[in-house]
Amino acid sequence: MIDTTDPGTRIRLLLVDDHQLVRDGLRARLGDIEQIDIVGEAANGQQALAAAQSLLPDLALVDIGLPDINGIELTSALAECCPALRVLILSMYDSQGYVMSAMRAGARGYVLKDAPSAEIIAAIRAVAAGGVYFSSALTAALATQPDDATALTEREREVLILVAQGDSNKRIAQKLDVSVRTVETHRLNLRRKLGIETAAGLASYALKRGWIRG
Incomplete structure (x- = not known):
């Protein structure tokens, strides 16, 4: 988590978009902003993965429409290889389906490309600080989405929160006084009910509902 209230703190940002013109525009909009350092760029998913591992940015600003893997798939891959990296989607698509899929993949935010610069900057600072x-x-539109949390049992919710906090299956089993196999079953049920595959996705889900703090 980055303390964005400290003026001396820098946010290391990776730009991921397949259009050079868009990346140039983002550099022009963000390059002079206090606290934001653009440390690298990527035009596709493979470049983004390599850059994330070599440059160690704090945050990746990711487009959905990439030529090799889409931004949602990239978000999942980044969550696996670089769990400390936070992802903010910057997209032209305002579909609820895209938004929910991105959050389930582990993204901490979603901003439209035609948003004012001030909103994009606010989003970067909020996500870098551990928020959504x-x-x-x-x-x-998101407020009208049905809350699938109501489909979870109390024990599934407990397991979800512990996974979101970074506990292993073994540690969760110890805390809840159940077998590891039981924990695995609960996690399978969570994937089936919520469609969320990664621990980062579960963390985003729990954060959105106020079940954990960022």
Whole structure:
């Protein structure tokens, strides 16, 4: 987590978009902003994975429409290889399906490309600080989504929270006084009910509902 209230703290940012013009525009919009250092760029998913591992940015600003793997698949891959890296989606797509898929993959925020610069900057700072951020144009639509949390049992919710906090299956079993196999069953049920495959995705899900703190 980055303390964005400290003016001396720098946010190391990786830009991921397949259009050079877009990346140039982002550099122009963000390059002079206090606290933000653009440390690298990538035009596709493979370049992004390599850059994330070599440059160790704090945050990746990721487009969905990449030529090799899409931004949602990339988000999942980044969560696996670089768990400390936070992902903020910057996309032209305002579909609820894209937004929910991105968050399930582990993204901490979603902002539209036509958002004002001030909103993109606010999103970067919020996500870098451990929060979540949705473009203001998406907030109303997301508020109308049915809450699939109501489909979870109390024990599944407990397991979800512990997974989101970084506990292993063995540690969760010890805390809940159940077998590791039982924990594995609960995690399978969570994947089936929520469609979330990664621990980062579960963390985003729990953060959105206020079950854990970032």
